[in-house]
Amino acid sequence: MLKKKLTFLICITLCLTWLGTTSTTHAASTAITVTTDYLNVRKGPGLDYGVLTTLNKGGVYLVLKEEGEWTQIQLKNNETGWVANYLVNKNEGESPSQTSSAERQNQEINSSDTGRVTANSLNFRAAPSLNADIVGKLYQGTHVNILSQRDDWVEIQYGGQTGWISVEYIQLPEEENHIETNVQTPEDTTLTILHNGTNIRKTPNTQSTILQRANKGETFRAIRFENDWYEIQLPDGQTGYVANWVVSDQSEQMTQSTSSEENNSEASNNDLSQYLKNKKIVIDPGHGGKDGGTTGTRGTLEKELTLETARHLFDKLRAAGADVTLTRQRDKYLNLPYRVNVANEQNADAFISIHYDSTKDRSVRGLTTYFYYPWQKELAVNIHSAVIDETKMNDRGTRFGDYYVIRENNKKAVLIELGYLSNPTEELHVQSNQYQESAATGIYEGLGRYFKE
Missing domain, CATH: 3.40.630.40 (Zn-dependent exopeptidases)
Structure with missing residues (x-):
């Protein structure tokens, strides 16, 4: 009986020792550091899996498990993904909270900030990459919540969804503070169409229904100007919208040289x-x-x-x-x-x-x-x-x-x-x-x- 008890105690001791060793090994490799810019994080352990997002050099992330040449890591918002081992360094005992200053700088945007989309039509994507899936589409003038910034990309939230857009096509908070909303009521402004086949739309965005098309040289009276679009009076009494980059107004025409006016007049009279x-x-x-x-x-x-x-x-x-x-x-x-x-x-x-x-x-x-x-x-x-x-x-x-x-x-x-x-x-x-x-x-x-x- 005593012999059985001793055998049992020895087994328990060995098991506890093995568990302790395993736990220590796991704790000793709690994080990885990204060693390259634009590291792809994939849905599974292999190049055949889709890209979830990309990471910047210097970022530190929690290791969940390893499989062959791939490591599963913890991302924000409780998401997980896989990275190739040869593109990261293992950090023995380092916590993911020890993020590099470069990575912190990319994240330092107040989540309560908003920005305004400046492109006419803009895809926002699941990750900061043009290869990432399209989450939705935004139009000029749309205000979005800004969550973070990574190099040339901004993470945003809009309509209950999060995604990434190019920083080039959003007016950031510090820029917004110095710019007044561009809404004007022109006084007796006549617009001249610059291109044949110019679209006149129902609402001020490039995805709107086309009401009619106008040719170079045709003129319209401007009613209102807002965010790069003119609302104009159409011959049938309706109103429509035309983008400011495909028209010129009277003030622009007055400043042109005589030769330019002659050229414009000749071009306007020739409907191609x-x-x-x-x-x-x-x-x-x-x-x-x-x-x-x-x-x-x-x-x-x-x-x-x-x-x-x-x-x-x-x-x-x-x-x-x-x-x-x-x-x-x-x-x-x-x-x-x-x-x-x-x-x-x-x-x-x-x-x-x-x-x-x-x-x-x-x-x-x-x-x-x-x-x-x-x-x-x-x-x-x-x-x-x-x-x-x-x-x-x-x-x-x-x-x-x-x-x-x-x-x-x-x-x-x-x-x-x-x-x-x-x-x-x-x-x-x-x-x-x-x-x-x-x-x-x-x-x-x-x-x-x-x-x-």
Whole structure:
């Protein structure tokens, strides 16, 4: 009996010793420190899992468990995620509260602060990355609660949801304090439309219903101005809204030189839509489906941007009475012979292939238009010069280019590269609604000039 008791006590002692050792080992590795910028935190232990968020270098996080070459960590709001072991350092006995000063600085925004969205239309995402899922969409003038800031991204809360937006498109609290709400009642202000096919909308945002379209040179009386939009009087007695970047008012026109006034008058009197009516035009949004094209420094996919530009252009040409065809209307893969065949089947008067560029040198920026055959050059020159005029982008010229969709095309065909996604500043710029509108207008005007000659 005594022997059994001794055996039992020895077993208990060994178990307690083993548990103590295990507990000590776990406590000794309570945290990790991030050793690289923009570390992806994934939903599971592997590269096949989606990205939840990204972390900055120097951040310290609680370790929950390890699995192979991956570590599960505790994030804020009781969320968890997985990081690759080779991108973090294990901290023996260090608490996650010992966050680096750089990480604390990124978090030092009062949660009661609010900011105002300055972009016309802005996606907010599940993580500070353009690859992250879209949580929702915000419009210009929307006020949101600011939770934190991380480099070029701000974490916000709106409508019961949290997400991340680019700091470039939000007016932060310190900026808001120095700016009065821009609501004005213009006195006898007449607005002149700057672009053919300009949208007049029901409410002051780019997602609103289009009431009608106006052409360059048409004039409207301004009733009210608020946050970059004019409310205008329409001929049928209704009112509508037009963005301030597609019009000029009387005061702007008065300050222009005599030569500029003459040029504007000449342009206003020439409605290019008459030269586009019934023309068969094929718009080819580059890439699609499994072919994403290039990817920007912030994660922008070329295939998505080319389709957005193509849709803007399609609307403008259709409003002018052109017979317009898109080679693709959604995220779908098309081979190059198919794209060329669309031009042949439609007996196109013009084929426009839309792309965005990329290079290893991140300082390179600007716009380039390509042709293959000499008889395609005139179309390329007209489109290129018009887009440069509208967008004010760096002019990289009109060049010969050995690209399948123009080389194998027996129609008047050009390929235009509308900016460099490899340049971080240009990547943000070309995504804006203002740029998309200007680029589409430039191509529209270039086509009009070409068919006029």
